[in-house]
Amino acid sequence: MLLFRLYGMQAVKVKYKDRQKYICYKGYLNFASFLQCVGRKFDMPMLDVKVYDESKTEVDEGVFEFLLNKQDLGVLEICSSNEDDGVSSLASYSGDSEGDSDDTIILQHSTTSMKRIEDCSLSRMIESILKKKPGGDRVLSEYARTKSLTDGRRRDMVNILVAHMTSEHGTRPSRRVKEEYAKGIITLFPNLANPNSKLGYEHYYSAKGGESGFLAWTLKYFQRKTLDRQKRKSRTPLPKVTPCFTIIQPFIYILIMFSGDPKADQDPVQYKNDSMMTENQCCEAIALMKHTTDEKVIKDQMKQTFHYRQNMVHDSKKASDIFTVFTRFLDITGLIEQDFRLMFGDATSSKFLEKWPKDYKQKVLKQSRCLPQTSELQHLILNVESTSDIEEGWDGDISSVLLLIHLLPPPHGHKRPGKLSARQACDHLVKFLQVNGTSIQDHLDSIKESHQPYLLACGNTKHVIHNYFIVIDKHAMPCKSPNSLIACDELFKAHFVFGTSYHEDLDQRRVNLERD
Secondary structure (H helix, E strand, O other): EEEEEEEOEEEEEEEOOOOEEEEOOOOOOOOOHHHHHHHHOOOOOOOOOOOOEOOEEEEEEEHHHHHOOOOEEEOEEEEHHHHHHHHHHHHHHHHOOOOOOOOOOOOOHHHHHHHHHHHHHHHHHHHHHHHHHOOOHHHHHHHHHOOOOOOOOOOHHHHHHHHHHHHHHHOOHHHHHHHHHHHHHHHHHHHHHOOOOOOOOOOOEOOOOOEEEEHHHHHHHHHHHHHHHHHHHHOOOOOOOOOOOOOOHHHHHHHHHHOHHHHHOOOOOOOOOOOOOHHHHHHHHHHHHHHHHHHHHHHHHHHHOOOHHHHHHHOOOOOOHHHHHHHHHHHHOOOOHHHEEEEEHHHHHHHHHHHHHHHHHHHHHHHHOOOOOHHHHHHHHHHHOOOOOOOOOOOOHHHHHHHHHOOOOOOOOOOOOOOHHHHHOOOOOOOEEEEOOOOOHHHHOOOOOOOOOOHHHHEEEOOEEEEEEEEOOEEEEEEOOOOOHHHHHHHHHHHHHHHOOHHHHHHHHHHHHHHO
């Protein structure tokens, strides 16, 4: 390779793939600086690259400065890791065809080169985090412009990195993790390193004499705030269950009849089958589900992507997209039931349908007779007690569920404007749509604001229903059965599957019940 002098500067001719350029420098050029210049010149990552001379012999840090002083250096060729095999084969074939030479020792991974690779990897990690997070681009652009950071930008950078660290490694990351973030900072931003310290990054993190540094201090502040939130949350009164009156349990558990917290029966092994699936694999499964008509394939792929879907449900930014990503909820029945079984198991899933007709239905009816009788309440009681065809109103099963709302105590204190009666609260649980009147799509279009899940019963009359739908966020999902009790069971399960809460007026009754 040609080395020339021009206005006091020197240049090295470098080749990468089919491009060849000069790397100009003034004064002393070490191997690490040379690699950084190459990365900028060819706009390529320098995580794992090798340098070869014209004889296809690898050039490392130990011989670079020696070769730089040669007048006939020639062209240095840069190869990334995925290209290395091809170059290595050329190198092994070039020159004499004698096998290994006794006076040549090739060190594939020297300590220095491994350290350089590690530093480059950490640098790329920090850069990637900053590019993806709001405010990170301003940090990168300010350093590129001024080769330093103001105190405000430095605080922004530290806050972004600590937030990422805690989301990936928990609120108490290991010492190694904190050191890697600190080392990555000064590798990406060399001018931020402390030249007077041993490692250069101690002002960002140091474990000596107790943890210190910008990362450590910000992390401790974050830990204190998290602990304060947990303490405030722990002071909230827990739901109280009165064993002598089994039907009046916390509202959310009454509705699904789990005899306690359904999460207690949750088997975490059941819904981690897809935890090893990459995001690309999940996206491929989602694309397959959107275009196939094979119901068995759809249900199998829904099972495989369950963990991915639950992450979406509990991500406030992605939760609203659940029905645009998993569109088959809107035309394939049984998917809510399948997700619920993955969450809580088969035994818990079947409790409502097993216990309600035999145990709880009669208890609800008995307690309802003791309430002050209104026309609405009397009508529901008659429908539950009826042994013949009902002429008006809901059938006996759904009427018994609606009676439950009348049993729950109303809000304490004065009745505030906008609070609903028990009859009106029932309308937030199930709505009737006459098949010869408004279409389902017209009903969805008429929704002015997002409501919590409710049943949409479609039929000629309330006691003759052809189909039930679960409506969530202006989307209608078909229930697997026209049976009203099975539809109610599926509605209650949808609250868990999609991470939703009950309507404000229903939930207020639950809160008052827990307080009592």
